[in-house]
Amino acid sequence: MRRRFFVDRFQGQRASIGGEAAHHLGRVLRAQPGQLYELSDGTSVWLGRIDKIGRQEINFELLEQLPAHSSSLKTTLLLSVVKFDAFEWALEKATELGVARIVPLASGRSEKALIAAAPKRAGRWQKILIEASQQSRRVQLPALDPLTKPSSAFAATGNADLRIGASLRLLLSESPEARPLRSLLSDVQPVEAILAIGPEGGWTESEFSCAHAAHFLEASLGDLILRTETAVISAIASLNFALA
Numbered sequence: 001m002r003r004r005f006f007v008d009r010f011q012g013q014r015a016s017i018g019g020e021a022a023h024h025l026g027r028v029l030r031a032q033p034g035q036l037y038e039l040s041d042g043t044s045v046w047l048g049r050i051d052k053i054g055r056q057e058i059n060f061e062l063l064e065q066l067p068a069h070s071s072s073l074k075t076t077l078l079l080s081v082v083k084f085d086a087f088e089w090a091l092e093k094a095t096e097l098g099v100a101r102i103v104p105l106a107s108g109r110s111e112k113a114l115i116a117a118a119p120k121r122a123g124r125w126q127k128i129l130i131e132a133s134q135q136s137r138r139v140q141l142p143a144l145d146p147l148t149k150p151s152s153a154f155a156a157t158g159n160a161d162l163r164i165g166a167s168l169r170l171l172l173s174e175s176p177e178a179r180p181l182r183s184l185l186s187d188v189q190p191v192e193a194i195l196a197i198g199p200e201g202g203w204t205e206s207e208f209s210c211a212h213a214a215h216f217l218e219a220s221l222g223d224l225i226l227r228t229e230t231a232v233i234s235a236i237a238s239l240n241f242a243l244a
Contacts, residue, residue, distance in 0.1 A: 002037055002047075003134065005037055005040075005134060006039075010039075014051075015041075017060070031050055033051065033053060034049060039060060042139065045139060046062045048060035068139045072244060075239060078153050079094070079197050081111075082228045086229045091128050092128050093232060093233050096135065097237060106148065107207065108207060109198070109204060125144060129141055150210060168185075170193065172196065172197050193243065198228070199228065
């Protein structure tokens, strides 16, 4: 299976890769002129043949357009910051599972030291998204928002009407009153799902209130208490199975 790389744009029948991607392709993978790779500009995918390898840039000739598959469901993940090894693993897996947008949350029960350090990790996080998108052969990279408070993220979500064409807003919760996720995914056909996942300490009462005001529905993944990164995979896989 051919590797896929992202380019800024296609120019006629030409494209080029620079920066770290060019270094990885040229120095690590030891690419040679004539080799074939898949290239995406975020909208379409082309089969490209390496034409020239330079020190800072690799140039391609575009040979043929390839099918560009994308999910009919647009998923936004509102993910509370947790320990960075777990958070970054969750970013990688959420990207592989096709989320369209990721919003890191500075939740009330997230560790203060992690919140303070999070903005400095944005470049690393973007690199993780790129590598995971290439590995999973996505057409488009997920958007990565700046760190924000849950109240702002909840309020910024769109239409909460559950008719076809609207968004389904879900807040993972350990509350006994939270409905099973499975029951919330039946009989709805949204084109967008917004999934909020809290830190290891759970949501604060204020965050619950803000979520309810923004028409989020509390959803449960069952009786077992899952780590944040485990909940990410379980919930997104369930959304994809039921709605995508």
